[in-house]
Amino acid sequence: MQKGPSDSEMAKAFLAGLARPAARVLARCADHELEELFEEMVEDLPRLDSSVQVRVPRLVTPDVDAFLEAVEDDDPEALEAALPAVLARVDTPLERARLARAVLDRRDAGQVRAPVAAVAVWDLASRERSALVVSGLMRSAAVMLGTARTPGGLLVAS
Numbered sequence: 373m374q375k376g377p378s379d380s381e382m383a384k385a386f387l388a389g390l391a392r393p394a395a396r397v398l399a400r401c402a403d404h405e406l407e408e409l410f411e412e413m414v415e416d417l418p419r420l421d422s423s424v425q426v427r428v429p430r431l432v433t434p435d436v437d438a439f440l441e442a443v444e445d446d447d448p449e450a451l452e453a454a455l456p457a458v459l460a461r462v463d464t465p466l467e468r469a470r471l472a473r474a475v476l477d478r479r480d481a482g483q484v485r486a487p488v489a490a491v492a493v494w495d496l497a498s499r500e501r502s503a504l505v506v507s508g509l510m511r512s513a514a515v516m517l518g519t520a521r522t523p524g525g526l527l528v529a530s
Contacts, residue, residue: 379466380464380465380466381465383464383465383466383468383469384465386469386472387465387468387469387472387493387496387497388497390472390476390493390496390497391493391494391497393490393493394489394490394491394493394494394497395490395494397486397487397490398487398490398491398494401487405487406491409487409488409490409491410491410495410503412485412488412491413488413491413492413495413503413504413507414503414504414507415507416488417475417478417484417488417492417504417507417508418504418507418508418510418511418512419511419523420478420483420484420523421474421478421483421523422512422515422522422523423474423477423478424471424474424475424478424504424508425508425509425511425512425515426462426463426467426471426505426508426509426512427462427512428440428458428462428509428512428513428516429458429461429462433457435454435457435458436457436458436461438450438453438454439451439454439455439457439458439513440513440516440517441454442454443510443513443514443517443519444517444519451510455506458509459501459505459506459509462505462509463501463502463505467505468496468497468502468505469496471492471496471504471505471508472492472493472496472497475489475492475493475496475504476489476493492504515528516528
């Protein structure tokens with residue numbers, strides 16, 4: 373019998389605790405700045421470091437296979453159809469907390485600007501579909517398929 377909160381509940385609490393400081397940073401930004409920060413988060417963070425990517429499930433089910441095909445073919449319609457099933461497997465509170473820690477580590481190392489990290493934390497703390505989780509998953513798939521380079525510049529042969 374487990375006593376106390378589960379790991380998932382702890383991860384949710386961790387993210388909720390990060391949301392308020394992130395909101396204070398973001399409150400000082402104009403709308404157009406928020407859009408630029410959001411775009412920077414989605415485009416740049418998963419390219420910066422593999423710790424800001426989301427691992428593609430190792431068990432390749434038909435849903436995962438359809439997702440990988442859509443990424444490889446750069447097919448937005450097929451991607452949108454395949455994405456929900458794959459996200460259901462990888463988009464967990466524990467994964468979001470891991471990503472938040474990775475972003476904050478990159479911020480503390482001077483690799484990510486504080487406002488970009490704040491947008492990432494806010495995105496990860498939301499209950500909606502996380503743009504960073506999606507972007508990190510897609511980047512991980514592209515690297516795995518050999519259609520994108522690793523953050524270190526290597527091209528994976530598939």
